[in-house]
Amino acid sequence: GEDVEQSLFLSVREGDSSVINCTYTDSSSTYLYWYKQEPGAGLQLLTYIFSNMDMKQDQRLTVLLNKKDKHLSLRIADTQTGDSAIYFCAESSYQKVTFGTGTKLQVIP
Amino acid sequence: DAGVIQSPRHEVTEMGQEVTLRCKPISGHNSLFWYRQTMMRGLELLIYFNNNVPIDDSGMPEDRFSAKMPNASFSTLKIQPSEPRDSAVYFCASSRDFGNTIYFGEGSWLTVV
Numbered sequence: 001g002e003d004v005e006q007s008l009f010l011s012v013r014e015g016d017s018s019v020i021n022c023t024y025t026d027s028s029s030t031y032l033y034w035y036k037q038e039p040g041a042g043l044q045l046l047t048y049i050f051s052n053m054d055m056k057q058d059q060r061l062t063v064l065l066n067k068k069d070k071h072l073s074l075r076i077a078d079t080q081t082g083d084s085a086i087y088f089c090a091e092s093s094y095q096k097v098t099f100g101t102g103t104k105l106q107v108i109p
Numbered sequence: 110d111a112g113v114i115q116s117p118r119h120e121v122t123e124m125g126q127e128v129t130l131r132c133k134p135i136s137g138h139n140s141l142f143w144y145r146q147t148m149m150r151g152l153e154l155l156i157y158f159n160n161n162v163p164i165d166d167s168g169m170p171e172d173r174f175s176a177k178m179p180n181a182s183f184s185t186l187k188i189q190p191s192e193p194r195d196s197a198v199y200f201c202a203s204s205r206d207f208g209n210t211i212y213f214g215e216g217s218w219l220t221v222v
Contacts (some may be wrong), residue, residue, distance in 0.1 A: 032208065033158075041153075042113075042200055042213040076124055088152065096165075097142075101151045 004100040006089055011106045020077040020103045022089030025070060032065060032070045033089040037102070043088060046074075081107045111135070113214035115201050121220045125191040130203030130217045133182055142211060143176055143186050144200040153201075158184065191221045 004024045012018045024032070029051050035043040049056045049063045049072075056063045062075040072091075076083055084107045089100040114133040120188040122128055134141045158168040160177045166176070173192070178184040188195055198216045 007204075031210070035213075041217045043202075045210060045212065048210060092209070097154075099152050 002090055004089055006087075007029065007102040008101065009104050009106070011108060012079050013108050014079060014081060016079055018067050018074075018079045018083065018107075020074045020076075020087050020089075020104055020105065022072040022074075022100055023070055024089070024098070024100075025093045026091055026098065027070070028093045029070075029091040030094070031086050031092045032063075032072050033088075033092070034061075035090060035099075036065065037086045037088065039085075046087075053100055061079040063078045076105075079105075079107050083107055113201055113203050115199075115217050116216035117217055118136055119220075121219045121222065122191055124192055124221055125190045126221075127187065128191045128195075128219060128221075130157075130201075130219070132184045132186070132188040132201050132214060134184070134201070134203030135212055136182070138203035138205050138212075139181065139209075140195050140209075141178060141184050142200075142202040142203045142205060143184070144202060144213075145197045147196075147201060148214070157187070162178065188219075191219075193221045 006022050034046045035044045038041045047058050049065050054065050060077045064073045068074040086102040086104050090100045116131045142157040146152045149192050155168045156176045161178045177184045198218050200213050200216045202211045202213045204211045
């Protein structure tokens with residue numbers, strides 16, 4: 001079946017940039033997503049990128065997509081303590097949406 | 110616009126009791142998903158519906174779990190009888206069409222003691 005993989009944990013200092021990486025296997029992916037989950041809450045859609053794009057920027061967030069390598073990354077500039085959360089990568093194709101295991105981002109003041 | 114609405118937000122029940130979780134998808138969305146999240150297994154897709162019809166229930170753990178969608182604005186996930194290992198957060202989510210962006214509810218936090 002299709003697979004989406006992420007590292008489990010990332011720790012950064014406040015003010016630094018965070019880069020969360022994701023790899024996927026489905027070559028027919030149409031959209032790729034980043035979701036944020038804060039403690040005790042549901043998954044909140046942060047941003048998404050269409051598979052024919054290679055970059056999307058939205059304020060402090062930059063999404064990079066390398067379709068050849070099936071690699072997606074989320075860069076958070078000037079990381080703040082409020083960015084501490086679990087970040088899920090997801091990919092969708094016509095038939096399904098597959099989520100990664102989530103990367104827990106810890107921001108050290 | 111109202112998001113995906115789930116109830117109850119929190120439930121504590123005794124082993125063997127029936128549990129019913131409810132979901133109201135975003136108006137106009139025709140795909141609905143039930144997910145379960147645990148520390149050990151992460152986020153698992155249990156079942157999804159398209160136009161009120163169950164499309165794939167291969168993620169439903171066992172016969173104790175059942176889900177229905179009687180109309181476009183309501184779905185239930187039922188566990189009967191419940192067991193302690195069913196303790197988890199159950200998320201309902203919806204999307205406009207299958208394969209489009211999925212929007213999640215805040216989850217139902219179930220504890221079975």
